[in-house]
Amino acid sequence: MDPRTQAIVEDLQLKHFGPLFGRLIRYRLGIPVVLLVSSVLVALLDGAPWRCAFMGLVGVGAFALFFHEFRRYERDGFSAQSIHTNLWAGQLILQCVIVGTGGIASPVLAAALPLGFLSSLAASREERRWLLGMQLAWLLVVSIVQVSGLVPGLPLRFMGAPSSALLSTCAAVTALALVVSTAAGSAVRTTFDNMMTEVFAGRDELLATHRSYAGALEAMSGEIAHELKNPLATVKGLTQLMAREAGRPQPAERLQVLAGEVVRMQGILEEFLNFTRPLVPLTVCRVDLGALCDEALVLHEGLAAGQGVRLERVGSEAVDAVCDPRKVKQVMMNLLHNAIEACPSQGRVTVTVCAPRPGEAHVAVRDTGPGLATELGGRAFDAGVTTKAKGSGLGLTVARALARQHGGDVTLANAVGGGCEAVMVLPRELPAELMGPVQGVAHVG
Numbered sequence: 499m500d501p502r503t504q505a506i507v508e509d510l511q512l513k514h515f516g517p518l519f520g521r522l523i524r525y526r527l528g529i530p531v532v533l534l535v536s537s538v539l540v541a542l543l544d545g546a547p548w549r550c551a552f553m554g555l556v557g558v559g560a561f562a563l564f565f566h567e568f569r570r571y572e573r574d575g576f577s578a579q580s581i582h583t584n585l586w587a588g589q590l591i592l593q594c595v596i597v598g599t600g601g602i603a604s605p606v607l608a609a610a611l612p613l614g615f616l617s618s619l620a621a622s623r624e625e626r627r628w629l630l631g632m633q634l635a636w637l638l639v640v641s642i643v644q645v646s647g648l649v650p651g652l653p654l655r656f657m658g659a660p661s662s663a664l665l666s667t668c669a670a671v672t673a674l675a676l677v678v679s680t681a682a683g684s685a686v687r688t689t690f691d692n693m694m695t696e697v698f699a700g701r702d703e704l705l706a707t708h709r710s711y712a713g714a715l716e717a718m719s720g721e722i723a724h725e726l727k728n729p730l731a732t733v734k735g736l737t738q739l740m741a742r743e744a745g746r747p748q749p750a751e752r753l754q755v756l757a758g759e760v761v762r763m764q765g766i767l768e769e770f771l772n773f774t775r776p777l778v779p780l781t782v783c784r785v786d787l788g789a790l791c792d793e794a795l796v797l798h799e800g801l802a803a804g805q806g807v808r809l810e811r812v813g814s815e816a817v818d819a820v821c822d823p824r825k826v827k828q829v830m831m832n833l834l835h836n837a838i839e840a841c842p843s844q845g846r847v848t849v850t851v852c853a854p855r856p857g858e859a860h861v862a863v864r865d866t867g868p869g870l871a872t873e874l875g876g877r878a879f880d881a882g883v884t885t886k887a888k889g890s891g892l893g894l895t896v897a898r899a900l901a902r903q904h905g906g907d908v909t910l911a912n913a914v915g916g917g918c919e920a921v922m923v924l925p926r927e928l929p930a931e932l933m934g935p936v937q938g939v940a941h942v943g
Contacts, residue, residue: 618684
């Protein structure tokens with residue numbers, strides 16, 4: 499977990515654990531009272547004065563600690579330091595209680611297991627190791643002292659004298675259970691941390707996307723203003739000239755220029771609107787991609803003829819896919835338009851439809867132009883990036899967004915032998931979560 503995410507997780511812990519800690523610490527003020535009462539009962543049953551004195555000291559110490567934590571919570575609220583203090587103090591108090599009530603043969607020995615589990619949930623990874631090491635070291639020392647008989651009065655008399663084999667077995671089983679409970683708590687904590695990391699990583703990625711999108715919109719606003727400035731000046735100048743010459747026949751060239759500039763401004767605004775509006779849900783049907791490409795080629799015959807470019811479709815393989823034909827056609831129109839503009843006179847644009855892998859359909863548009871400009875690098879799909887003198891830099895951005903909405907993609911690469919190849923990849927069957935309204939299964943052609 500990176501430091502920034504770790505800090506956020508710790509802040510969330512403090513926010514949500516604080517009220518819980520406040521309630522628990524009030525309840526814990528009663529633990530020393532229980533210890534004092536228990537110590538008196540144990541001393542009366544056991545008959546050992548030292549046990550009563552020892553348990554009384556433990557009770558007083560626990561009460562002093564818990565009361566101090568209670569006052570600090572009331573004064574300063576919950577803090578990260580409270581977690582560490584209570585983890586270590588809780589372990590120490592429990593170990594003293596176990597020693598005072600019979601050591602390895604204590605009836606409260608099993609309480610070490612849930613405390614170890616809870617400690618591993620709240621502690622950091624490094625702190626878990628230290629806590630487990632302290633528990634195991636304490637268990638080893640107490641078991642050696644008790645098995646060797648160095649402190650003969652340690653076991654409770656009214657419970658009988660346990661054998662060395664029984665004590666050794668209890669110590670070994672408790673040690674193993676401590677390791678398992680700590681590992682389980684650590685696994686739960688790690689799972690929680692990983693979930694939080696993924697949540698915040700997704701949030702950061704979404705925020706980065708929004709920042710990038712907002713930055714692109716800001717940059718494109720200036721680009722659009724610049725792009726519209728020249729045609730608007732042309733339209734303004736021609737209309738003023740035509741107004742001064744009202745009543746005279748207007749040259750056809752002027753009207754053509756006006757119409758061309760209006761179409762140009764309309765195209766710029768449409769691309770900008772396509773970029774800024776959210777992607778509407780898909781309306782899908784089973785589409786014959788070959789027939790769809792043929793339609794797009796027919797619509798571009800005029801543009802290609804004007805630039806002396808030949809259009810071809812390669813292959814006759816029938817390839818269909820479940821997709822939104824309107825959006826896929828928009829992608830194809832964009833890729834074809836770019837390819838035709840990139841070709842020199844007498845150049846060629848070829849469209850290939852194939853299914854190279856199961857479940858995938860590929861539509862490749864290849865031109866015989868100079869290829870992808872090296873200065874673009876990997877920024878060809880970034881909004882506003884273009885090498886055209888009159889380009890808005892939004893066409894490829896929108897095309898890739900539409901393909902990715904289908905679960906596919908659009909890629910650009912320099913082709914072997916020259917030119918550039920744009921490939922649209924589409925899944926032949928859409929996942930259920932991407933399916934919008936289904937309009938039927940008729941082939942589009």
